[in-house]
Structure formats: structure tokens, C-alpha cells
Amino acid sequence: MKEQGTFRVKKGMAQMQKGGVIMDVTTVEQACIAEKAGAVAVMALERVPADIRAAGGVARMADPEMILKIMDTVTIPVMAKVRIGHFAEAQILEELSVDYIDESEVLTPADEQYHINKHHFKIPFVCGARDLGEALRRISEGAAMIRTKGEPGTGNVVEAVRHMRRVMDQIRQVIGKADDELVVLAKEMGVSLEMLKEVRTAGRLPVVNFAAGGIASPADASLMMQLGSDGIFVGSGVFKAESPERVAEAIVQATLHYDDPKVLAEVSRGLGEAMPGLEMSSLNIADRMQERGI
Amino acid sequence: MIVGVLSVQGAVSEHLKHLERCAVETAAVKNIESLNKVSGLIIPGGESTTIGKLLDIFGLAEEIRSRSLQGSLAIFGTCAGMVLMAREIMDGIKEQPKLALMDISVQRNAFGRQRESFETELEFYSFDSSLTAVFIRAPLIAKSGPGVKVLARVPEGIVAARQGNLLTTSFHPELTDDLRVHQYFIEMCQNI
Numbered sequence: 117m118k119e120q121g122t123f124r125v126k127k128g129m130a131q132m133q134k135g136g137v138i139m140d141v142t143t144v145e146q147a148c149i150a151e152k153a154g155a156v157a158v159m160a161l162e163r164v165p166a167d168i169r170a171a172g173g174v175a176r177m178a179d180p181e182m183i184l185k186i187m188d189t190v191t192i193p194v195m196a197k198v199r200i201g202h203f204a205e206a207q208i209l210e211e212l213s214v215d216y217i218d219e220s221e222v223l224t225p226a227d228e229q230y231h232i233n234k235h236h237f238k239i240p241f242v243c244g245a246r247d248l249g250e251a252l253r254r255i256s257e258g259a260a261m262i263r264t265k266g267e268p269g270t271g272n273v274v275e276a277v278r279h280m281r282r283v284m285d286q287i288r289q290v291i292g293k294a295d296d297e298l299v300v301l302a303k304e305m306g307v308s309l310e311m312l313k314e315v316r317t318a319g320r321l322p323v324v325n326f327a328a329g330g331i332a333s334p335a336d337a338s339l340m341m342q343l344g345s346d347g348i349f350v351g352s353g354v355f356k357a358e359s360p361e362r363v364a365e366a367i368v369q370a371t372l373h374y375d376d377p378k379v380l381a382e383v384s385r386g387l388g389e390a391m392p393g394l395e396m397s398s399l400n401i402a403d404r405m406q407e408r409g410i
Numbered sequence: 411m412i413v414g415v416l417s418v419q420g421a422v423s424e425h426l427k428h429l430e431r432c433a434v435e436t437a438a439v440k441n442i443e444s445l446n447k448v449s450g451l452i453i454p455g456g457e458s459t460t461i462g463k464l465l466d467i468f469g470l471a472e473e474i475r476s477r478s479l480q481g482s483l484a485i486f487g488t489c490a491g492m493v494l495m496a497r498e499i500m501d502g503i504k505e506q507p508k509l510a511l512m513d514i515s516v517q518r519n520a521f522g523r524q525r526e527s528f529e530t531e532l533e534f535y536s537f538d539s540s541l542t543a544v545f546i547r548a549p550l551i552a553k554s555g556p557g558v559k560v561l562a563r564v565p566e567g568i569v570a571a572r573q574g575n576l577l578t579t580s581f582h583p584e585l586t587d588d589l590r591v592h593q594y595f596i597e598m599c600q601n602i
Binding site (some may be wrong): 122210 | 417418419420421422423426455456457459460463464466475489490501518519522523524525526527528529530544545546547582585586
């Protein structure tokens with residue numbers, strides 16, 4: 117008897133991606149560059165976050181036509197994004213048989229109150245989080261993988277660092293808590309006590325946790341890995357750079373050898389102009405994608 | 411005796427934990443120096459194109475190959491590891507790098523995409539009870555040579571096999587609590 121779409125199968129898919137880099141791509145050509153550079157998966161979308169930010173308006177799920185073309189071209193897994201709470205978009209992506217769905221704050225949220233009930237799907241979901249509470253709430257809704265939200269499309273790693281540090285710090289706090297203290301913490305975080313106990317026992321999130329949102333250089337990737345990420349999402353950082361091929365390959369190598377400054381120095385050399393970055397203070401609160409869907 | 415896990419990309423920590431639970435000394439193998447210390451090497455699940463590419467860049471592929479051919483290294487490849495160990499990959503991209511050690515032809519993503527990934531009970535070699543096997547975008551052995559012993563099957567084909575010091579499974583024994591496949595491999599390493 118085959119059992120499809122069990123949580124173990126969904127979570128296992130993310131475990132196979134650990135130590136790898138997942139790259140945003142908008143065309144078949146970009147998907148090929150990512151695969152050739154050694155990406156473990158591609159995220160197929162209409163525009164990279166930097167362009168979504170620049171374009172404004174409502175950002176939706178990508179055209180299935182484009183997603184299917186990319187699925188036909190590369191052998192690595194293909195992910196795609198849906199709007200927060202937009203379960204109909206997710207049903208469409210499940211029908212296309214994409215390998216992973218990102219319920220993403222990069223797109224315009226469709227539901228300001230509810231996220232998708234991800235337990236209803238056979239396809240695994242990844243969701244963004246800024247702290248442990250958000251991460252565990254998404255997992256309780258069925259997310260099989262977590263990533264930091266960071267601040268997408270900025271080329272500025274500062275928010276991803278903040279979110280990863282916060283999650284790690286909160287996990288350390290949970291490890292040190294007694295049962296009765298956990299009860300209060302569970303209430304504060306809006307998560308179940310069982311889930312916090314699971315975190316305390318494992319000493320980590322119950323699912324794989326990647327870094328995302330502002331990673332633009334091999335050094336950024338190394339920084340996030342050293343802070344405890346299981347892997348890296350690169351959005352605009354590759355294809356908004358001067359030489360995407362070289363930046364893609366360098367970020368893959370830097371993620372693998374994140375703790376080896378010699379390799380990092382080597383792969384960081386002569387990569388050309390990185391993507392232009394945005395200073396956080398120049399962003400209006402309304403333009404901060406990370407505030408969406410908490 | 412030390413059993414290593416190729417620590418390039420994929421389910422590395424899961425395999426290390428299983429080995430530790432089997433009370434064997436472990437090592438994360440990332441370079442030739444660490445490879446030289448181990449009697450056995452697990453090539454974990456991950457993305458075979460990624461792992462293969464990085465193996466080539468750091469010269470590990472050649473060293474693993476030559477140690478295996480000399481008979482001084484037992485290898486256990488799960489999922490992506492199977493793809494890398496195979497002599498022939500039926501649908502890989504052209505420049506797909508491979509260790510080409512085992513006399514098997516492997517079909518990548520043989521069961522379909524992630525939606526079709528599954529878990530099931532199967533009989534494994536001489537184990538006295540069935541095993542829960544987790545298949546994730548898993549490959550399948552479509553053809554195997556005369557020196558290859560089939561250890562497990564599903565209706566679609568062969569999912570575990572052994573050839574001398576080489577062991578491979580399409581599925582992920584590191585994702586369940588069952589340690590028997592790892593113990594089986596450790597015994598292989600002890601006889602190196």
C-alpha cells in the first residue's frame with residue numbers, strides 16, 4: 117500500500133534540499149543557468165521580488181504555462197509561489213504537480229486572517245517566518261519547511277539575519293524552560309504546548325529552516341549558514357547581478373563551504389556588480405513585505 | 411572503524427544520527443583528508459546533479475572511485491546516492507557526473523514528481539519483518555548486471571541492491587527510526 121503526501125514524505129523532501137541553494141527564476145533560460153550552477157531547486161515566478169517591488173500593484177501566482185515549461189526543462193525540483201491564504205492558487209499548482217509550494221509574502225496576500233490549511237495538500241509547503249511563534253504556527257497549519265522572511269527584493273541581508281537570530285535565540289530559550297514555563301510561553305506565542313515540547317527535545321525547529329529575503333552575495337549565504345540556516349533561497353540576488361552564471365555558482369559553493377574562508381575568498385573574486393541594494397530605512401512600513409501574514 | 415557520510419548536500423545529519431545510534435564512530439566527509447579516514451561512506455539523498463557537480467570540483471569523485479575499486483571502501487548510496495553510483499543513468503542531463511561504480515541502470519524520478527512521493531512497507535533481504543520505506547522523487551533500478559544482488563522490490567521494480575562492497579536503496583532509511591539497513595551496511599564496512 118502506497119501512502120502519498122504523508123507529513124514525513126513532505127518534510128523529507130525539504131530534508132533532501134539541505135545545504136543547497138534554491139533560486140528564483142522567471143524564464144526557462146534562467147532555470148537552466150540555475151540547474152547548471154548546482155541549485156537544488158528553482159522557484160518559478162513571473163518576476164523576481166525586486167521587480168515585484170518596483171512594479172507595485174497586485175502580485176499573483178505565475179502563469180501555469182511558464183511553470184510547466186520550466187518543469188519540462190530541468191530535472192531538479194520546481195517550486196512556485198501562491199498568495200498567502202489563496203488555496204485556489206495552491207490547488208492549481210498541485211494539479212500542475214509542482215514539487216513545492218511557497219505560500220509567500222512576496223505576492224500580495226489574498227487573505228488577511230487565514231493562511232492555507234496545508235494539511236489538505238499532498239504537495240509540501242514552505243512558509244516565511246520572522247520568529248519562532250510564526251514558524252510554529254505555520255508548521256501547525258501543515259508547512260513542511262520554513263524560511264526566514266527577511267525583506268525580499270532588497271539585496272539587503274539585515275532582516276534575514278534578524279529573523280534567523282531571533283528564531284535561534286528563542287529556540288535556546290525554549291530548551292531552558294521548565295514544563296510550567298512552557299505553558300505560558302505557548303500561550304504568548306499562540307502555539308501548542310506539544311509543539312514547544314518537540315522543539316525543546318529536538319533543540320531545533322521540527323522542519324528544515326532555510327534563509328531567504330535579501331541574500332545577494334556568497335558572503336551573505338555563508339553568514340546565514342553560520343547563523344544556523346539549513347540552506348539558502350536566493351531571489352533577486354542572482355538574476356539582478358551583472359553576471360548571473362558566476363554569482364549563481366559562487367553562492368552554491370559558498371553555501372557548501374560556508375565555514376571555509378579560503379573557499380569563500382576564492383569564489384567571491386571578480387563576480388562583477390551585485391544587485392543594487394535597498395537601505396531598510398528607505399522603505400515605508402507599507403512596503404515591507406515581511407509584515408504580511410503573521 | 412569509522413563510517414563517514416558525504417557531507418556535500420542533502421540528508422547528512424539524518425544519516426550521521428542513525429550511525430551514532432548504531433554506536434559506530436562517524437565522520438562528516440567533505441574533503442579527501444576526511445575521506446581517507448573512513449572504511450565506509452554513505453552518499454545521502456539530495457539533488458544528484460548538485461552533489462555530482464560538487465564531487466567533481468573538489469576531486470572527491472576520483473578518490474571515492476579509486477578507493478572503491480581497490481576494495482578499501484564500502485559505499486551505501488540512498489536515492490541521489492544511487493543515481494551517482496550507477497553505471498548508467500537513463501534520463502540524466504548530458505553532463506551528469508557520476509561515480510559509475512555499480513552495474514545498474516537507474517531511472518531518475520521513476521515514480522514521478524513530489525506529489526507521487528510515498529511511503530510503503532516492503533520486504534528487505536533477510537530481515538525478519540517488513541520495513542517502512544520512504545520514497546522521495548525516488549529513482550528505480552531498471553536493469554542490473556549479473557553480479558548485483560537484489561535486496562528489495564516494489565511492483566515497479568528494484569529499489570535496493572548490493573554488489574560486493576556497494577549497497578544502494580531508492581528509499582530513505584535515514585527518515586524512519588528503523589536502524590536495520592544502517593546496521594547491515596556497518597557489517598559490510600567491518601568486512602572491508
